[in-house]
Amino acid sequence: MANERVIPWQPTVIAGPKQALLVTPETAELMIKKAKRPLFILGPLVKEDPLLTYATKIAEKWNLQVVTTADAYKPFNDKGLNPTAYGVVEIVNLLKDPEWQGVDGEGQHDLVIFMGCIYYIASQGLSSLKHYAPHLKTLTICKFFHSNADASFPNLKDEEWFKYLEKMGEVG
């Protein structure tokens, strides 16, 4: 059922009338292309392969600055992404401050891409940014539809999700 793809994965996280825009890999790539200071936030649910590699390829292809949450730092550091580690609530707290100068100290980010954070705490973080961070857009490329994001992949089965991620990481 097409509709089920855009009901939030945990349906009760629906917060109000505003829902995320459903995006394909192509649209997601357009958002990244358009952004001047994108940030890629990677959580503990993608710290193992194949997701570790998919996420790494996406970060490399788009030359994204990377933040890891919880205990996801080590595997992504080993992949050479040179991430910065924060708690998911800490990084969201910084992102909602328009004066914060970003992970590299060169200015606040304008697009935040989430992948692999635990669904419900990510949903809370996205809600925080939806309400209090009008200066940036949020995009989630998890296998779950996140209604609190500005744009999100739909709910996906693993195979379909991997294809989406592969597309986003393809060079050329």
Add this chain to the structure above:
Amino acid sequence: MIVVAPKPKSEPKKFKADFWKTKDFKVSIGEIVEKEGGISEEKTPMGPTPKPNVTDLRSWDMKLLGRYEPFYAPFCDMCCLCTFGKCDLLNKKGACGIDSEAQQARIVLLACNIGTAAHAGHGRHLLHHLIEELGEDYPLDLGLNIDIEAPITRTIIGKKPQNLADLDKTLSYVEEQLSHLLSACHTGQEGSSLDFESKALHSGVMDDLAREVGDIAQIVALNMPKGDGDAPLVEMGVGTIDNTKPVVLCIGHNVLPGSSVMDYLDETGQEEDLEVCGICCAAIDISRYNDRAKVVGPLSRQLKFIRSGVADVIIVDEQCIRTDVLEEAQKKNTAVIATTDKMCLGLPDMTDKDPDLIVSKLLNKEIEGALILDPEKVGEVSVKVAKIIAPEREKLKLLPELDEVQKMAAECTECGWCTRVCPNSKPMMEAVIAAKEGDFSGFEELYLNDVCYSCGRCEQECERELPLMSMLAKVGEKLAKTEKFNIRAGRGPVQDVEIRRVGAPLVLGDIPGVIAIVGCSNYPNGGKEVAEMAKEFLERNYIVVATGCGAMSIGEYLDEEGKTLYEQYTGDFDARGLLNIGSCVSNAHISGACIKIANIFAKKPLEGNFEEIADYILNRVGACGIAWGAYSQKAAAIATGFNRWGVPAVVGPHGSKYRRLLLGRTDKKENWKIKDLRTGKVMDGEPAPEHLIYAAENMEEAIVMTAKLCIRPTDTGKGRQIKLNHYIDLYKRYHGRLPPDIHLFVRNEKDIPITYKKDVKEILEEVGWEPREIPQEPSLMGMGGD
């Protein structure tokens, strides 16, 4: 202006006992009245804020909120509290003018008020009953080793409570404050998010008081352990319950119905004939009263255990009980007795009826269950009913057979909604699919350690109406038989002598911290993580105190020799001590211990002196709470109370749904300025503790953050080395490198742990670190907000 309690300049004059009589004087100082035979107590110096009203501690709150700014994560974009609405508050104000931040803070205040009301209602019910039984003058005697019986009451009310009547007065004050706080949630009252937060902090401290009243009342009146580190070990786990005997199960938090069951059994010589067990804090408190009572386990056991049909009678009292308990019990022909005004379940009030008549009506199914508001009667009725219906219920104690579970599983359409509605997205559908083929390993994984905490949302969603919780309970049945643990009975307060022993090493940092593992069982990955966290900190020389479901989950972990942590570690308040303090209300003794450190070790006067005490705790006492499965409004109130005293807390990922955290910003140097009261100088401080309430995404993050949140500005060089050693060690274990913020916590080279000297120095060099002055008496008093 710095407002602190005046210290006594000299010893009070000593008069002979008959001095006042010979002079024919009558003495009345405030509420201190002459007792028969002499003066009741010496006059204590009174601080600036006895019985503070809602705004009296606002300046302290604003100091906290300036440093730890509220971080809001709306659970809902809307407000639906009045008929102007619903109002969509996403980047808009509501019809009443409220904005999204104020609305979140308002809900936080509401949650804290609900939690405080639950504890105050519980305390009021207990106290009313005990005063009726024992009289108002019944003394508060907590034994020889506890002189500071009620540190929270002394600090907030400004007076040492002597008897049950004094507790009654304290509770009246809480109730008055609570009505002001609740009224602030009404439409068109408060409009500032920070002021809502200040009120929430006030509500948290009112909750502290209510809990202290409730627990002291039950300890003294029911003779529960009084700060006993050697409190007896109590049997815990489904496997310890002999279901060949009639079984009475108590669920909730109020000890009175359960204690009356134990009394009735003792009085009638039937103590060996029945099994009395409990779920949630009722279990903890009944086993504090009588160590023959057994603990089934935390809240996470509730639905599974009810479905198992083991209980012949279920007694419900108050808080955290499944509201469909009657419906669930009826499926198993289990008799239900409701016992408090908080939860009547639509049952007929049988309080004034003859016990035998109630028994007969219950047995003949003339009534669905009984509401009995007299605890003594509950004891008699429940025992009589259980004895008669137990033999008739033999077959109902059985769950479906495993081949039936397999047949049921075969009906699954694999729609996946059971997994989607699971709060933790646990693989229920995969477990059912495997069960179709007779493979029950998926169910077993969900059952073990309460990875599935049996909320039952999956069942509600199942299009085939499969009884997933019963299927889970059946598969877990054989595992449950091996669930035999020991938990130390709740010991109650920390003794003064223990505080004297550890006060200095704690404040100076030699004991790296006190970790309070508290709260409910809304765990992201089952209860085992709680025991793992406790073990981690115990092995590192911290003091670990626990209450409620957290205390029970810790007891469900067995080492290779089959011993629980309670059997491996002492119950004393000392390094490597693991203390089951008691139930939810016993949390008061944890903040109480921090207050006692300020009083006994640092000689800070308590009476009416909240701000100075909280300032001391915030800056000197390395305590941190972990509420890994916090779910309730009571947990919100408890954590908020801790926060106002200056004790930080780490909650699990579900804690983000409370909508508000209090987070520090290390990049804002000005937020960490402190005043050295010794020199009067305002100077750069450090982010210690960095946050006041923080949600961690997983256990690994929580462990590292907890170690960091035990750092305090007054640590000695040696103490700081010890604390940093643990922080670095744990950070390195999970991240594979040293913490990048380590330079923030190194004041001078003496702080650097020897093991990591070279690596830390490299980081210090990289960031251009320079040593800084260490304040002697760091304080937020006299800073902004006054």
